[in-house]
Amino acid sequence: MKITYYGQNSLTLEMGGSTIIIDPFITENELSKDKIDIMDLKADYIFLTHAHFDHVLDAEAIAKNTGATIVGNFEIYQHYVEKDIEAMPLNQGGTRSFNFGKVKCVSAVHTSSFPDGSYGGNPSGFIFMGKEKNVYIAGDTALTMDMKLIPKWAKIDLAVLPIGDVATMGAEDAVIASDFVECNRVLGVHYDALPFTKIDHDVAKQTFDKAGKELVLLEVGKSITV
Numbered sequence: 001m002k003i004t005y006y007g008q009n010s011l012t013l014e015m016g017g018s019t020i021i022i023d024p025f026i027t028e029n030e031l032s033k034d035k036i037d038i039m040d041l042k043a044d045y046i047f048l049t050h051a052h053f054d055h056v057l058d059a060e061a062i063a064k065n066t067g068a069t070i071v072g073n074f075e076i077y078q079h080y081v082e083k084d085i086e087a088m089p090l091n092q093g094g095t096r097s098f099n100f101g102k103v104k105c106v107s108a109v110h111t112s113s114f115p116d117g118s119y120g121g122n123p124s125g126f127i128f129m130g131k132e133k134n135v136y137i138a139g140d141t142a143l144t145m146d147m148k149l150i151p152k153w154a155k156i157d158l159a160v161l162p163i164g165d166v167a168t169m170g171a172e173d174a175v176i177a178s179d180f181v182e183c184n185r186v187l188g189v190h191y192d193a194l195p196f197t198k199i200d201h202d203v204a205k206q207t208f209d210k211a212g213k214e215l216v217l218l219e220v221g222k223s224i225t226v
Contacts, residue, residue: 001133003158003224005218007032008054008193009139011160015130016100018044022126022137023055024062029193032220043068048076049122050112054193060085071096073105075121076170079114082177089189092124101130108141108166133157133226136181143173148182156183158226162190163204163215164197168196171204175211184213187224 002014009023010032021043026032038058043066056076063070063085070080070087090096097102104127108178112120120210125138127150134154138147138161140181159181162168168190169177178186186208191199201217208215216224 001130001135002223003135003160003187003226004223005187005189005220006036007220008117009049009137009189011137011189012041012043013128013135015128016098016173018098020045020047020100020128021068022047023049023139024056024058025193026058026059028057029054031193035210035220038062039065042066046070047103047126047137048072049108049125049137050110050123051076051079051114052112052140053115055140056114060215063225066120072104073121079120080197084126087097090124090126092122094163101128103128106136106150106153107144107146108139109144110140110142127154127156129154131177135160135226136183138162138177140168143169143177143180145180147177150181156181158185158187158224160187161185161190163188164191164194164199166196171199171207175208175213178208178211180212185216186213187216187218 004012011022012019050120080087090105106125108123110123112123128135163171
């Protein structure tokens, strides 16, 4: 499984012969807009954790360009179907099978509304379960006891956790979250793209090092393999 980072919570997962984009926020992200051309991106699916602008901004354009299917909670699904874009629902607690594996939708504690102010449903995280590796993408969330359920559904090989604080949990809470999900390798997301989420990278890494864990902070456009 290959994961490429586009800034904020925007990622591409290549798994099981499919390309999956998570929360595309690129064209108005100062960290990525001059580095990534969304028209060059390939996608079979676009998964949206919630409806905030910094997670859905480029979803419509990428879906129209690639023919990708958008996957999200019922309100997200309904929003895009009304725009004649292919979409399917996946609400918290639900699991769907895809050609690349299975995905379980799990809880996240945050807020959610579309850029026009309309209701975006409950925010979510996703567990992507492939033939060999599993990745937990928390989405925008506070630290929550529900994370202790994650290992009961899948052994997590990489946890993608927000570390920017203010709008989500910060690095210290993310360390605790990694304990809850029983995964010591963390890809940090949701930092630096907005003025109030800028972090000290060295301090964040030291926070994880002290706990005996690995925090991966990728440059935009760079990838890791799980």
